[in-house]
Amino acid sequence: xxxxxxxxxxxxxxxxxxxxxxxxxxxxxxxxxxxxxxxxxxxxxxxxxxxxxxxxxxxxxxxxxxxxxxxxxxxxxxxxxxxxxxxxxxxxxxxxxxxxxxxxxxxxxxxxxxxxxxxxxxxxxxxxxxxxxxxxxxxxxxxxxxxxxxxxxxxxxxxxxxxxxxxxxxxxxxxxxxxxxxxxxxxxxxxxxxxxxxxxxxxxxxxxxxxxxxxxxxxxxxxxxxxxxxxxxxxxxxxxxxxxxxxxxxxxxxxxxxxxxxxxxxxxxxxxxxxxxxxxxxxxxxxxxxxxxxxxxxxxxxxxxxxxxxxxxxxxxxxxxxxxxxxxxxxxxxxxxxxxxxxxxxxxxxxxxxxxxxxxxxxxxxxxxxxxxxxxxxxxxxxxxxxxxxxxxxxxxxxxxxxxxxxxxxxxxxx
Amino acid sequence: xxxxxxxxxxxxxxxxxxxxxxxxxxxxxxxxxxxxxxxxxxxxxxxxxxxxxxxxxxxxxxxxxxxxxxxxxxxxxxxxxxxxxxxxxxxxxxxxxxxxxxxxxxxxxxxxxxxxxxxxxxxxxxxxxxxxxxxxxxxxxxxxxxxxxxxxxxxxxxxxxxxxxxxxxxxxxxxxxxxxxxxxxxxxxxxxxxxxxxxxxxxxxxxxxxxxxxxxxxxxxxxxxxxxxxxxxxxxxxxxxxxxxxxxxxxxxxxxxxxxxx
Amino acid sequence: xxxxxxxxxxxxxxxxxxxxxxxxxxxxxxxxxxxxxxxxxxxxxxxxxxxxxxxxxxxxxxxxxxxxxxxxxxxxxxxxxxxxxxxxxxxxxxxxxxxxxxxxxxxxxxxxxxxxxxxxxxxxxxxxxxxxxxxxxxxxxxxxxxxxxxxxxxxxxxxxxxxxxxxxxxxxxxxxxxxxxxxxxxxxxxxxxxxxxxxxxxxxxxxxxxxxxxxxxxxxxxxxxxxxxxxxxxxxxxxxxxxxxxxxxxxxxxxxxxxxxxxxxxxxxxxxxxxxxxxxxxxxxxxxxxxxxxxxxxxxxxxxx
Numbered sequence: 001x002x003x004x005x006x007x008x009x010x011x012x013x014x015x016x017x018x019x020x021x022x023x024x025x026x027x028x029x030x031x032x033x034x035x036x037x038x039x040x041x042x043x044x045x046x047x048x049x050x051x052x053x054x055x056x057x058x059x060x061x062x063x064x065x066x067x068x069x070x071x072x073x074x075x076x077x078x079x080x081x082x083x084x085x086x087x088x089x090x091x092x093x094x095x096x097x098x099x100x101x102x103x104x105x106x107x108x109x110x111x112x113x114x115x116x117x118x119x120x121x122x123x124x125x126x127x128x129x130x131x132x133x134x135x136x137x138x139x140x141x142x143x144x145x146x147x148x149x150x151x152x153x154x155x156x157x158x159x160x161x162x163x164x165x166x167x168x169x170x171x172x173x174x175x176x177x178x179x180x181x182x183x184x185x186x187x188x189x190x191x192x193x194x195x196x197x198x199x200x201x202x203x204x205x206x207x208x209x210x211x212x213x214x215x216x217x218x219x220x221x222x223x224x225x226x227x228x229x230x231x232x233x234x235x236x237x238x239x240x241x242x243x244x245x246x247x248x249x250x251x252x253x254x255x256x257x258x259x260x261x262x263x264x265x266x267x268x269x270x271x272x273x274x275x276x277x278x279x280x281x282x283x284x285x286x287x288x289x290x291x292x293x294x295x296x297x298x299x300x301x302x303x304x305x306x307x308x309x310x311x312x313x314x315x316x317x318x319x320x321x322x323x324x325x326x327x328x329x330x331x332x333x334x335x336x337x338x339x340x341x342x343x344x345x346x347x348x349x350x351x352x353x354x355x356x357x358x359x360x361x362x363x364x365x366x367x368x369x370x371x372x373x374x375x376x377x378x379x380x381x382x383x384x385x386x387x388x389x390x391x392x393x394x395x396x397x398x399x400x401x402x403x404x405x406x407x408x409x410x411x412x413x414x415x
Numbered sequence: 416x417x418x419x420x421x422x423x424x425x426x427x428x429x430x431x432x433x434x435x436x437x438x439x440x441x442x443x444x445x446x447x448x449x450x451x452x453x454x455x456x457x458x459x460x461x462x463x464x465x466x467x468x469x470x471x472x473x474x475x476x477x478x479x480x481x482x483x484x485x486x487x488x489x490x491x492x493x494x495x496x497x498x499x500x501x502x503x504x505x506x507x508x509x510x511x512x513x514x515x516x517x518x519x520x521x522x523x524x525x526x527x528x529x530x531x532x533x534x535x536x537x538x539x540x541x542x543x544x545x546x547x548x549x550x551x552x553x554x555x556x557x558x559x560x561x562x563x564x565x566x567x568x569x570x571x572x573x574x575x576x577x578x579x580x581x582x583x584x585x586x587x588x589x590x591x592x593x594x595x596x597x598x599x600x601x602x603x604x605x606x607x608x609x610x611x612x613x614x615x616x617x618x619x620x621x622x623x624x625x626x627x628x629x630x631x632x633x634x635x636x637x638x639x640x641x642x643x644x645x646x647x648x649x650x651x652x653x654x655x656x657x658x659x660x661x662x663x664x665x666x667x668x669x670x671x672x673x674x675x676x677x
Numbered sequence: 678x679x680x681x682x683x684x685x686x687x688x689x690x691x692x693x694x695x696x697x698x699x700x701x702x703x704x705x706x707x708x709x710x711x712x713x714x715x716x717x718x719x720x721x722x723x724x725x726x727x728x729x730x731x732x733x734x735x736x737x738x739x740x741x742x743x744x745x746x747x748x749x750x751x752x753x754x755x756x757x758x759x760x761x762x763x764x765x766x767x768x769x770x771x772x773x774x775x776x777x778x779x780x781x782x783x784x785x786x787x788x789x790x791x792x793x794x795x796x797x798x799x800x801x802x803x804x805x806x807x808x809x810x811x812x813x814x815x816x817x818x819x820x821x822x823x824x825x826x827x828x829x830x831x832x833x834x835x836x837x838x839x840x841x842x843x844x845x846x847x848x849x850x851x852x853x854x855x856x857x858x859x860x861x862x863x864x865x866x867x868x869x870x871x872x873x874x875x876x877x878x879x880x881x882x883x884x885x886x887x888x889x890x891x892x893x894x895x896x897x898x899x900x901x902x903x904x905x906x907x908x909x910x911x912x913x914x915x916x917x918x919x920x921x922x923x924x925x926x927x928x929x930x931x932x933x934x935x936x937x938x939x940x941x942x943x944x945x946x947x948x949x950x951x952x953x954x955x956x957x958x959x960x961x962x963x964x965x966x967x968x969x970x971x972x973x974x975x976x977x978x979x980x981x982x
Contacts, residue, residue: 060624065637065638072640072641073638073640092624094624094634095634095637095638100947100950101947103950104946104947104950107950108531108535108541108623109534109535109538109540109541109623110535110538112540113540113541113623113624114624130747255934256852256934257852257934258934261637261930263636263637263638263639264931266639267450267639267827267831270449270451271451271831271832271833271834272832272833273831273832273851273852286639290449404741404951407944407945407951408759408763411765411766411769411936411941411944412763412765414934414936415765415768415769415935415936417895418798421790421793421794421798422794424790424791424794425790425791425794425795428787428788428790428791428866429791429810431787431863431866432810432811432814432863432866432867433810433814434829435822435825435826435829435863436813436814436817436822436825438825438828438829438835439817439821439822439825442825442828450828452828452831452833452834452835452838453838488721491717492717492718492721493718495714495715495717495718496714496715496718498714499711499714499715499718503707503710503711503714505711512979513970513974513979514722514727515722516916516970516979517726517730517970518726519917519920520916520920520966520969520970521730521920521924521962521963521966522920522923522924522925522938522939522959522962522966523924523925524924524926524939524942524943524959525730525733525924525942525959525962525963526726526730528733528942528946528952528955528956528959529726529729529730529732529733530725530726530729532729532732532733532736532952533725533728533729533732536732548725551721552721552722552725552726555718555721555722583697584697585697609812609815609816612816613815613816613818613819615819615820615927616924616925616926616927628818629818629819629820632818632820632821633820633927636820636821636824642824645821645824646821648821649817649818649821650817652816652817652818653813653814653816653817656813656816657809657813660809660812660813660816661805661806661809663812664805664808664809664812665805
């Protein structure tokens with residue numbers, strides 16, 4: 001009888017402990033937070049002092065897979081542990097698959113759950129517009145001055161003269177294909193969109209599973225159906241949009257898989273369930289590293305891409321740690337690891353010294369030339385992700401199709 | 416036909432149930448990170464890696480905490496409701512069992528979204544407590560069904576006899592009623608704990624940055640390099656739970672899912 | 678006047694502690710007892726769960742303003758109009774319900790022999806072991822088991838290899854609706870076995886003997902005695918298999934390319950932050966399960982859960 005009573009107490013204790021202990025998962029609580037110092041990271045551009053205050057001991061961030069490597073994938077690519085050691089901020093990174101997921105996560109709990117996010121252009125303006133992210137003073141990061149000139153004031157994160165984050169890196173959604181099966185080597189997106197060419201790979205094509213992929217199809221039509229008059233693949237008038245959706249619906253029967261989980265694409269290419277389709281360089285690196293015969297190419301029509309920015313929540317629970325992370329991610333050594341492991345162009349070209357020597361197994365000779373790190377004109381040819389809004393932003397006025405329609409149509413396309 | 420057919424069908428059923436488990440165990444010993452077939456090399460290195468992994472220990476602890484908390488709440492609330500429904504007549508009596516089964520019968524994503532909206536709206540923040548609340552809600556019916564089935568089988572006369580013999584309400588409960596429902600509570604509690612331990616959908620919506628074991632597993636299975644460790648964790652779970660589950664099945668003498676018979 | 682004989686040496690019993698007196702006082706007040714019993718569970722349920730559900734359902738009548746990307750709190754039917762007018766949502770709902778129904782049937786078929794064997798043929802010792810074996814897979818984590826099936830179903834994976842071995846190459850369903858049906862059947866099998874086992878166990882031995890005495894052979898006994906008696910249990914198990922399949926979005930994402938109701942809801946909520954639309958589509962499985970539960974209750978499932 002006595003034993004039972006004791007056992008019955010245990011769950012009650014568990015609840016009391018849990019309720020008292022609050023929400024954070026077990027983390028070292030021994031980090032000093034100096035009571036007296038004012039955190040200079042108060043989200044207000046004008047009031048920010050040029051140094052970051054002491055860390056709060058923890059950092060919760062939302063990332064694209066591969067943006068917070070801790071050496072568990074490839075030992076040489078670890079920029080989380082050194083950060084934790086130096087700043088005392090224990091990093092808890094949650095990987096999201098799409099920009100939309102990131103926006104939702106950032107807004108959870110009114111913005112207090114996650115401290116920051118590596119947002120792409122199709123999330124940044126939504127976050128800024130809704131007040132989810134804080135303006136910061138980039139001069140508090142000495143490395144910011146070295147960031148590529150075309151990124152320092154880029155409109156996707158600089159609004160009204162205020163910087164809402166720091167750039168991370170940029171790259172494109174290239175076309176990956178299995179060199180043994182897809183012959184001749186493709187040079188155009190027609191290998192996934194044109195029935196005459198794509199028919200050979202029916203059921204083995206892959207698309208990115210997000211409504212933003214409609215822009216990829218629009219990019220294809222921009223080149224192949226010029227009479228549609230598509231100029232900006234994210235700002236489509238109704239007829240342009242309808243034609244693009246029709247293309248994707250026609251493509252649907254040949255698509256083997258819509259991936260949003262990058263590891264799903266890796267699995268599919270490894271098992272040859274899929275042999276051609278859009279990808280991020282991260283998958284290309286990983287597959288090649290595992291010996292799978294794949295190559296990636298930038299097709300003639302161009303490609304969509306992402307220019308990612310580290311942004312801080314306007315209600316971050318650990319603002320100093322987030323700012324420290326931002327500064328850390330801009331340093332050349334970290335930029336080099338990031339660029340090499342993910343396969344993207346670093347925002348800070350000072351990383352080129354380390355990149356040209358090579359950091360780890362994915363090194364590439366003349367990395368910075370290959371990735372056009374300093375090439376402003378190449379940068380401008382990539383159709384970076386941005387949120388489609390009704391305001392076309394040019395002479396067409398308010399006639400363009402809004403993103404909420406994109407999402408609905410995407411459901412229809414997948415069927 | 417009869418006996419032999421039955422035996423074959425049973426065997427085939429169990430084979431179906433355990434072949435994927437076999438695959439999991441097999442891949443826990445896969446030397447490579449990539450899950451290709453057939454397995455080229457075998458190795459036990461991942462077992463060491465899993466044991467040394469801090470995040471899985473944290474996730475396991477969180478899951479146990481949540482499970483205990485949810486089970487406790489469910490035990491209390493489920494028993495209260497069962498006693499109320501079994502022993503009294505009142506308006507809305509029939510709808511109670513209907514309402515209680517809703518959290519388990521409605522899709523997890525509906526429950527999850529509903530709770531998520533409420534948590535966001537009231538601004539109480541996503542903590543372990545919100546996870547526990549989410550889990551307790553669907554665990555209540557498990558206890559309720561177990562207890563009510565047991566109560567149906569027991570007669571009140573023994574309680575009345577106890578009172579006649581001079582015991583007061585508390586003594587009657589403690590010495591007469593409680594032992595009667597004890598195994599029902601145990602069986603229900605174990606099942607509730609199991610349901611909470613493996614729950615992922617509602618948890619996704621009610622957790623902030625906390626990781627329960629299923630969430631840890633899900634986020635690590637997405638990383639191709641972490642898969643071997645996850646397989647090892649799964650094997651650990653199966654092995655570790657074999658004994659308690661066996662014990663439970665002997666104790667409860669084989670009750671139903673939400674537990675009724677015996 | 679008579680005096681009641683009283684034993685002079687018995688002292689009056691000591692006063693009970695306050696708690697026990699309170700409980701004793703409750704003994705007669707049935708309504709108060711009931712109220713106290715029901716207070717906690719009812720308030721938990723009504724405020725936390727039903728309240729949240731109600732708010733969600735109200736949200737279905739709001740809408741997302743595309744320009745500001747925020748939810749407008751004014752009532753409108755536009756979400757439902759979209760749901761009804763766009764054929765894709767009907768397709769998705771139909772696909773989900775069909776597979777859920779198929780899974781339920783297949784699970785019942787596979788579970789029955791196992792449950793029958795456990796309940797009526799196995800020795801008590803074996804029964805406990807079998808019972809444990811049925812429950813054990815549930816402890817190996819739902820996600821891990823789905824990924825195990827991904828490995829099995831992948832091209833050139835174990836299933837392909839097996840079919841090649843027995844001379845039937847290319848029969849593997851790969852990643853498709855068929856695979857979903859297969860994986861769901863697998864995942865929820867234990868949830869079907871247990872209620873059926875409980876139901877079968879409850880049938881007294883004498884029924885079988887009586888049926889045999891009256892001249893019924895195996896099939897007749899099964900059809901006319903066992904089946905009706907085990908129907909509530911079947912209904913109970915089907916609640917789990919049906920509802921778990923109806924609302925799932927993880928398995929469709931991992932082993933097929935098709936969208937389920939759950940995927941659309943999850944994508945609307947997570948992707949577009951369009952909670953009103955997600956809530957509107959969520960009304961569909963809620964209604965379906967509501968009807969299903971009422972039918973199941975008719976069949977006595979609630980007693981067999």
